[in-house]
Amino acid sequence: MASAGHKIKVVCRVRPFLKTERADDAVAVEPNNVLRVSNPRDNTKDVKFNFDSCYGPDADQATIYQRDVRPLVETIFSGMSATVFCYGVTGAGKTHTIQGTESEPGIIPRAVEQIFMHQQRDALEYDIRVSYYEIYKEAVFDLLKPHDPGFAGLPIREDASRKIFVAGLSEKQVTSYAQFEGLYQKASGNRRTASTKLNNHSSRSHAILTVQVQWGEGARTWCGRLHLIDLAGSEDNRRTENGKDRMAESSAINRSLFVLGQVVEALNTGSLRVPYRDSKMTRILQDSLGGESLGMMVVNVAPGEAFLQDTNNTLNFATKSRLVVNKPVAHEVVEPRWTAADRLQHHRGAAAAGRRAKSAVVAAVCGGVLAGAKRRRSAEEAAMPASESDASPAGSEGPAAARRPVLAVRPASAGSSYKPGDQIKKPHSGAASNEIMERVMRIEQQLSGARLDSSAVIDFFTPATKLKTSRGWLRHARELEQKGELDKALAHYEEAQKYAPELGRLEAHIAKLRARVRRAKRRSSIASHGEANVRVADSARAAGLGDEDADGDADSSGRFLWLADAQPESPGAEKAKRRQARVARQQQSASAAPASLAPSAPVLPAPSALAAAAAPKRMRLLAGTNGIGNGKGAAAPTRKLSRSGGVTEGSVHDRRVSFGTSALNPFVVGGAEFDADLQRRLDRRPLASADPAAAARVQRLEAKSAAAARLTRILAVPPTPGDDCRRDADFVLLSDGSADGSGSDDGSAARRKRMTWQAANGGAGARRGARVPGALGVRGLVEQKRQQKAGAGGGEKENSAKQPRDMAGHVADGEEPLALGQFNAICQASALQMINSCDVKKIMKLQGIGKRRAEQIHACVRADGPIAHVADLRARLHFKNKLILAILSTFA
Numbered sequence: 001m002a003s004a005g006h007k008i009k010v011v012c013r014v015r016p017f018l019k020t021e022r023a024d025d026a027v028a029v030e031p032n033n034v035l036r037v038s039n040p041r042d043n044t045k046d047v048k049f050n051f052d053s054c055y056g057p058d059a060d061q062a063t064i065y066q067r068d069v070r071p072l073v074e075t076i077f078s079g080m081s082a083t084v085f086c087y088g089v090t091g092a093g094k095t096h097t098i099q100g101t102e103s104e105p106g107i108i109p110r111a112v113e114q115i116f117m118h119q120q121r122d123a124l125e126y127d128i129r130v131s132y133y134e135i136y137k138e139a140v141f142d143l144l145k146p147h148d149p150g151f152a153g154l155p156i157r158e159d160a161s162r163k164i165f166v167a168g169l170s171e172k173q174v175t176s177y178a179q180f181e182g183l184y185q186k187a188s189g190n191r192r193t194a195s196t197k198l199n200n201h202s203s204r205s206h207a208i209l210t211v212q213v214q215w216g217e218g219a220r221t222w223c224g225r226l227h228l229i230d231l232a233g234s235e236d237n238r239r240t241e242n243g244k245d246r247m248a249e250s251s252a253i254n255r256s257l258f259v260l261g262q263v264v265e266a267l268n269t270g271s272l273r274v275p276y277r278d279s280k281m282t283r284i285l286q287d288s289l290g291g292e293s294l295g296m297m298v299v300n301v302a303p304g305e306a307f308l309q310d311t312n313n314t315l316n317f318a319t320k321s322r323l324v325v326n327k328p329v330a331h332e333v334v335e336p337r338w339t340a341a342d343r344l345q346h347h348r349g350a351a352a353a354g355r356r357a358k359s360a361v362v363a364a365v366c367g368g369v370l371a372g373a374k375r376r377r378s379a380e381e382a383a384m385p386a387s388e389s390d391a392s393p394a395g396s397e398g399p400a401a402a403r404r405p406v407l408a409v410r411p412a413s414a415g416s417s418y419k420p421g422d423q424i425k426k427p428h429s430g431a432a433s434n435e436i437m438e439r440v441m442r443i444e445q446q447l448s449g450a451r452l453d454s455s456a457v458i459d460f461f462t463p464a465t466k467l468k469t470s471r472g473w474l475r476h477a478r479e480l481e482q483k484g485e486l487d488k489a490l491a492h493y494e495e496a497q498k499y500a501p502e503l504g505r506l507e508a509h510i511a512k513l514r515a516r517v518r519r520a521k522r523r524s525s526i527a528s529h530g531e532a533n534v535r536v537a538d539s540a541r542a543a544g545l546g547d548e549d550a551d552g553d554a555d556s557s558g559r560f561l562w563l564a565d566a567q568p569e570s571p572g573a574e575k576a577k578r579r580q581a582r583v584a585r586q587q588q589s590a591s592a593a594p595a596s597l598a599p600s601a602p603v604l605p606a607p608s609a610l611a612a613a614a615a616p617k618r619m620r621l622l623a624g625t626n627g628i629g630n631g632k633g634a635a636a637p638t639r640k641l642s643r644s645g646g647v648t649e650g651s652v653h654d655r656r657v658s659f660g661t662s663a664l665n666p667f668v669v670g671g672a673e674f675d676a677d678l679q680r681r682l683d684r685r686p687l688a689s690a691d692p693a694a695a696a697r698v699q700r701l702e703a704k705s706a707a708a709a710r711l712t713r714i715l716a717v718p719p720t721p722g723d724d725c726r727r728d729a730d731f732v733l734l735s736d737g738s739a740d741g742s743g744s745d746d747g748s749a750a751r752r753k754r755m756t757w758q759a760a761n762g763g764a765g766a767r768r769g770a771r772v773p774g775a776l777g778v779r780g781l782v783e784q785k786r787q788q789k790a791g792a793g794g795g796e797k798e799n800s801a802k803q804p805r806d807m808a809g810h811v812a813d814g815e816e817p818l819a820l821g822q823f824n825a826i827c828q829a830s831a832l833q834m835i836n837s838c839d840v841k842k843i844m845k846l847q848g849i850g851k852r853r854a855e856q857i858h859a860c861v862r863a864d865g866p867i868a869h870v871a872d873l874r875a876r877l878h879f880k881n882k883l884i885l886a887i888l889s890t891f892a
């Protein structure tokens with residue numbers, strides 16, 4: 001049943017002229033609640049505003065309270081929430097109205113007095129609690145506690161019934177007006193005020209007093225709340241002549257009031273997004289502005305021409321606020337619930353007294369003892385150390401005081417005294433608690449094994465975050481698929497699936513794409529090496545290194561580590577094919593050239609010849625490894641290594657290092673299994689002396705390692721001013737004493753970027769101006785090294801630089817086993833480079849995160865360097881996981 005809407009009641013109050021002010025008649029109250037104000041642009045004309053009530057300078061506090069506030073306060077005894085807030089420019093009389101003075105008490109003392117009178121009149125037992133806090137420079141501070149200068153502020157949260165509350169705020173039970181008065185006066189002393197040019201006692205914060213009244217009727221409990229808010233006044237800093245400190249306060253105040261204006265505007269225009277979250281004050285007022293609370297706004301106005309512009313702005317805002325409609329409801333207390341902070345605090349206390357308490361909760365839940373909320377609570381209380389139980393009587397601070405009831409709501413009309421009717425259904429929470437406990441136990445298990453599975457962490461994301469993240473991955477995946485980058489698209493789809501496993505269509509699409517990728521790879525391999533040489537390993541047998549089967553399409557895991565033993569395998573195959581075709585063309589033209597111009601170095605053999613030369617070696621290797629042939633007698637140029645179950649997965653191609661997927665950080669590469677596989681592969685490498693292709697590969701890997709080491713060094717320090725955009729080319733390792741002038745270390749980044757390399761059979765037709773390809777710039781480096789070695793070998797740099805035969809001869813004597821650390825260094829360095837050179841948009845896409853977070857990462861990388869950033873990420877993740885565990889351990 002929808003309740004009728006209730007517009008916010010707007011009451012206007014004009015304060016009297018102060019002794020320091022010169023009286024005029026720019027603002028005047030007229031009959032029928034009309035306020036007449038001189039037009040600030042043309043004071044011969046007037047503007048009239050109409051409100052629910054209008055009070056002139058002579059109106060006293062009692063009249064305003066009795067006529068307008070008292071009926072509102074009465075509604076809380078129907079189980080509703082009501083809010084009164086004072087709005088106006090600085091010095092307009094807000095604090096005077098809401099707080100008043102000893103001789104002229106304002107709304108707060110009168111309202112609390114009324115509540116206690118109500119208690120005396122009714123025969124009901126009321127539980128009255130107060131909390132009082134301020135929002136100072138967008139941080140929330142508890143005024144019932146002494147001010148702690150080092151404290152950063154309390155967080156604002158939403159409870160199970162989507163009500164906003166301040167987490168960790170203390171609540172005090174009050175049993176008499178006198179007790180409240182003492183408490184309030186002390187707390188008001190904690191509020192931040194300062195003297196400005198416009199007000200000797202200006203409030204520098206928004207102050208919110210909440211009085212909660214709870215009472216039982218038979219088996220049911222009802223709860224009414226009254227929020228009394230003294231907003232800080234908007235300030236024109238030219239007039240207040242604020243100093244630096246006051247300016248900071250002032251800008252926070254003005255900003256939050258600006259957001260308040262936007263909220264009202266959005267509500268009035270029916271905007272889809274109401275910017276409550278843009279300031280703490282509007283977030284707290286959320287329920288009172290367009291929510292389920294009854295609202296009343298007291299608009300305080302300063303008289304006189306001096307304030308005319310401010311007065312006009314205030315009144316325009318107030319007029320708009322009159323259009324805001326609330327839908328008040330009555331609240332029934334369904335069950336008391338502990339807040340997360342409450343539980344955490346309890347958990348700490350319990351931990352200090354030994355793990356007995358926590359075990360009791362866990363055991364109770366696991367044993368199915370706590371099926372319902374009440375039983376759960378009693379188990380927690382039973383598990384609570386004696387000191388804590390004792391510390392929870394009404395009126396005390398701490399976990400018991402922070403306990404918030406979960407409210408069931410029932411639409412009600414504001415004017416009438418709501419009488420509870422139908423029983424409101426209690427939410428069922430047993431299943432949820434069991435699920436949480438399962439998660440907790442899973443995490444505990446993993447933590448005890450010192451390893452946290454990424455899927456467990458995903459588990460703790462909110463559904464909204466999961467959805468957002470999966471959408472991010474999906475968007476990027478679709479783009480990649482459209483571009484034809486199926487491999488990458490697949491990885492992104494898989495990543496999206498982790499966050500949204502319920503998407504059945506996505507699963508089907510991934511399966512299809514996986515098959516497409518396999519077919520494409522196979523086609524590409526066949527094109528490169530011939531059908532007889534291509535095998536697709538079975539995922540189960542491939543773990544045994546070098547095993548082959550007839551058809552990889554039967555495999556559904558799709559997780560392979562490709563290690564190309566000889567010719568590059570997909571995704572570099574296409575490029576390799578093009579390069580080989582180019583070399584073949586050059587050979588043809590060289591053979592057609594006159595004998596005098598023919599290169600003196602040995603001619604590069606055709607790719608097919610190279611493959612044929614390498615084939616027997618591979619055959620030997622395969623035979624030596626497992627002795628299993630494919631039945632077709634041909635050697636397999638590529639082998640796959642199945643990888644699954646590790647935290648991360650990577651793939652190594654002979655020309656590049658790419659990264660597998662990890663929900664935690666797509667750039668993390670590592671894992672004992674990965675290392676072990678890699679080492680095994682390295683140990684079984686064909687001897688470089690016997691296999692020129694392998695020698696070339698070794699050299700490339702060495703070069704990559706060196707590049708990675710240098711890159712790691714560079715990235716360890718933050719970018720220097722002026723070096724705000726380090727790019728790939730900056731990370732190309734330049735050889736010591738490079739023969740190629742364009743690649744010298746002292747060359748500019750731009751020059752290095754344009755670094756050229758000699759074509760295999762360059763000679764007179766050497767190809768210059770080509771950009772160094774490759775993600776790390778490593779290919780350019782490799783080519784450069786070849787040139788040097790060839791140059792050092794016989795002074796025939798241009799002709800023989802790229803000849804594998806020459807190179808094979810060079811490395812034959814010095815094959816060094818590559819250390820695993822080097823591989824990991826390559827991976828890490830590449831990842832860091834990606835982070836470093838990424839712009840905000842790329843970071844957003846890569847990590848599937850929002851702009852604000854991406855900007856933070858970007859700024860962090862710029863400030864501390866990427867390595868520090870990655871280390872920081874790891875540390876934070878570790879801490880976060882521990883925290884999640886601690887909090888969840890206390891859930892039941």
Ligand SMILES: Nc1ncnc2c1ncn2[C@@H]1O[C@H](COP(=O)(O)OP(=O)(O)OP(=O)(O)O)[C@@H](O)[C@H]1O
Pocket residue numbers: 014015016018057088089090091092093094095096097199201202203204231232233234300
């Ligand atoms: N109705 C009133 N009758 C008598 N004096 C008043 C009245 N309203 C305000 N004043 C006086 O005006 C001065 C400013 O009032 P007050 O401090 O309440 O303003 P404010 O709007 O709360 O300002 P700020 O936003 O800077 O805190 C005070 O000296 C107060 O005593």
